[in-house]
Amino acid sequence: MIISSWSRNWRDFKKNRLALAGSLVVFLLLLIALLAPLLANNKPYIYISKEKTYFPLFFDYPDLKDKDLRQNKYPGFKLFPPIPYSYSEYDLDYIVVGPSQKHFLGTDEQGRDLAARMIYGTRVSILVGLIAVLIYVTLGIIIGAIAGYYGGVVDLIISRLIEIMICFPTFFLILTVLALLGPSLVNIMVVIGLTSWTGIARIVRGEFFRIRELDYVKASKLSGASDFWIILRHILPNSLSPVFVSATFGIASTILIESSLSFLGFGVQPPTPSWGDILSQSRDFMDFAWWLTLIPGAAIFITITSYNLVGEGLQEAFDPKK
């Protein structure tokens, strides 16, 4: 029963071309984030000199230490990643230079390769998006399930708590906490995770209210199943589809929050690159260095759009009314 309904949802999802395109971009971004060190690195994958074969990107060799193998004084066969620069190395001869053969997305104010920084920035955005959403979806499911299953006083207290959290100026709260704790990757994920669970909790609570009155749940209760078993095995699986939809949209808005934080200087700290920070740094050179403004902004936009498209596709596919 469950399997057939999932496969029907998948069939509906596949019909939505925009959602499929979005999934493709999401998948590509995941790949870029995972493979960042293999895509942008100043060490070659393989280096065959006269004496020996090296794999400098994967292993450390004492005899290659501090040697820049890109220079011509090291002869032999070298295979470099598509972007032969690391995200933090600077080249003072190439400060704020536009896209060229050498740096195909241009360089920033310290002569760092923009393409390498964008690739590593993908890691930050995707990581924060996924982990923060994972944290708040887990929290939201637990809190919403307790409120929806037990109802009564428990529900009253949790509902008031949710109402309080909703009235919080969330973005301001996140900024304040980060200012007090100091901005770091972990802090950003935890703070967003702890402040954004209310939407999921409300959805799960509503679903639990509906499902716990269904006959099959009552039957399970009569046959002596424990609360824990009923929640986990009978109600939760049937209340998850709106959670998936909301979580997908959530990743999009979390990535937006992360880049806004980085833009304001409360993001991941340098030298780790993030899209919002690159965009923020570009403000000083905005009038001529269009690539520094255009590229990170477009990356944020494309990422958010893709997750939103996937969310829309899921929403339509899961829609019980269709």
Next chain:
Amino acid sequence: MKRYLFKRILLIIPTFLGITLITFLMIRLAPGDYTSLKAGLQGELRAGQIGQEILEQEKKLYGLDKPILVGYYEWVQKFIRLDFGKSRKDGRPVSTRLAEALPITLTLNLITLIIIYLISIPLGLFSAVKKNGFFDQGTSLLLFILYSLPSFWVALLLLLYLGGGEYLDLFPLNGLLSDGLEQANWWEKFLDFSWHLVLPVVTLTYGGFAFLARYTRANLLEVIGQQYITVARAKGLSENKILFVHAFRNSLIPLITLMATLLPALLGGSVIVESIFSIPGMGQLAFEAILSRDIPVIMAIASISALLTLIGILLSDLLYALVDPRIRLEGKK
């Protein structure tokens, strides 16, 4: 209705206390905060007398020497008298700084909110009526794109291409009034002020109206699918009458409640927009306060914006009750 109103107003109090208590606890319990506060003040102490005075005042305001709950109780007492203490930055009373900044942000957000509703409702309406038509598909795509555009990026691009940069010099770069206009008459001031507001308002508006127009469309489509619309059609009413008398009015109800959710989002967005366009409103004040860890200001802004949000929710609940008889008559059953 009176009972409902009374109940709603009473419910604001515990929620407000909850919000301020959490903020208070956060500031008190945050690791490193108290020490950094002292360290920061010691620097000022050496600089002069003001630091000592503010340190004493801050200690009093937050009851740092007392247990947390006693400190909170005293803070609430001061809040009721609108006494937020003095800003650590310039030693001026926080309430004065708020009184300067709040009207600016409220004006900005009110204009934005009105424009959002003015654009999105007709747009959603037309898309829903001609569902899947050329206009509908075009606006859907456009709204989807607008909805996903990060506002700080849009603000930068607007500044770059329309304001003072290398390209078109149409709008002023920042602030609210041009220099040398202090002596001008109110009409010139008003024009100049509006001119300065165009780019910030555009930045604040586009995401909101994209969201709301999509929502209006979905909502109206849902109402059109209801049985009473089929009945109205079956008894031979004109399409216009069905649309405006039966469908549109009912689809308006959820739009009203949305105002409550838009308000905190807009206030949060003000932080970014105001700091990009250098507008001396709540957002910029908040951002400066956070940067300099000006705790009296942070605490005051958190509580004021929570209060504004609560009032927004109350207003939308009341409007909801006014248009939906099921809620208005709840107590009379």
